[in-house]
Amino acid sequence: QSFKSLRHFQKKVSGIAGRFLFCLHFLGESFKSCSKILHFKQLKSLFSSVSNMTVITLISTNKCFGGLQKIFSHQSKELDCEMKFAIFLPDGAPSADAKLPVLYWLSGLTCNETNFIQKSGFQRYAAEHGLIVVCPDTSPRGVNLPGEDDSWDFGSGAGFYVDASKDPWSKHYKMFSYVTQELIDVINNNFPTAVDRQSIAGHSM
Incomplete structure (x- = not known):
């Protein structure tokens, strides 16, 4: 048992x-x-x-007041076309650890991404204060909409930084969404920006 x-x-x-x-x-x-x-x-x-992440393509780079003045292109999802922007990087190419404030400059009628960087001389002061300056184009380019090149104050070079609400303009002319969303994401993802120190300025339009 x-x-x-x-x-x-x-x-x-x-x-x-x-x-x-x-x-x-x-x-x-x-x-x-x-x-x-x-x-x-x-x-x-x-x-x-x-x-x-948006792929950006370098078009040109120039030394300027100790920094680099560059122009890039990229395919915009908002505007459904290729867009260009200019960017000034103080002190050459800052390291990823050096987060710098950003100023977005919006140019006026008939302008593009080159007007402000060629005519104003802002780079001297941006270099002095360690400021990244971004200059987008003023409208979509190469979309070939009927009438977009008929007048200097409407269409190409005259996007007015608003989103069009009617066809066929609404497919491409969404500059408000581009400047306030897509472009900012492109810049923050590719350059050493301080995301909590960003400003906007411009002239005309």
Whole structure:
């Protein structure tokens, strides 16, 4: 009887141990699965961030008051066309650790991204104060809408920084959304900007 009791006890202990080991195995596999899912989500998030970044293409660069005056182009999702912007980087190319304030300069009628950088001489003061200055174009370009080049104060070079509400203009002429959203994201993702120190200025239009 004692022998039977002992065997019954051993079976009971073995059953408990087996269930315990199974639980440990199940928890281990669950942890691995969770880790794989988490790792996959992290990779997916990383790839999503990279794929959403706008590719910018350097057109020109010039030394200016100790800094660099550059012009870039990129494909705009808001305007559905290629756009250009000028950017002044003080002290050459600041490191990623040096976050600098940004001024967005909006030029007026018939202007583009080059007028302010060529005629004003602002670079001297931007270099002195460590200020990044961004100059976007004033309208979409090359979209070939009927009538957009008929007048100097409407269409090309005259986007007025507003979003058009009627076709066919509303597909391309969304300068408000471009300047206040897309362009800012492009600049912040590609240059050492202080996102909490950004200003806007302009002349005409």
